[in-house]
Amino acid sequence: MEVAIMVLMVxxxxxxxxxxxxxxxAIGNPQPCARKRQRLPAHAEHQEEGGKPTAHGQEV
Structure with a gap:
């Protein structure tokens, strides 16, 4: 059981x-990334950071 949990986490x-x-x-089209992030409710803590990667991508 513990191994399965570790595999899932990895x-x-x-x-x-x-x-x-x-x-x-995907610098030109950052919206699909935002949609994919919102589909993962388990990662609610990462949703706040969702804007940061796209913002950095647009600057580069």
Missing amino acids: MCRALEVQQRMFCLF
Whole structure:
């Protein structure tokens, strides 16, 4: 049981990193990133940071 929880946490972290990378590459269209973030209620604490990656992406 503990192993399954650890695997889920690792996969969740990997998905989070993938989304951030996608947001960095999708500079011209940041809205899909915001929608994907809002679909994950488990990461409510990260929703506040949702605007930061897109803001940095637009500056670059």
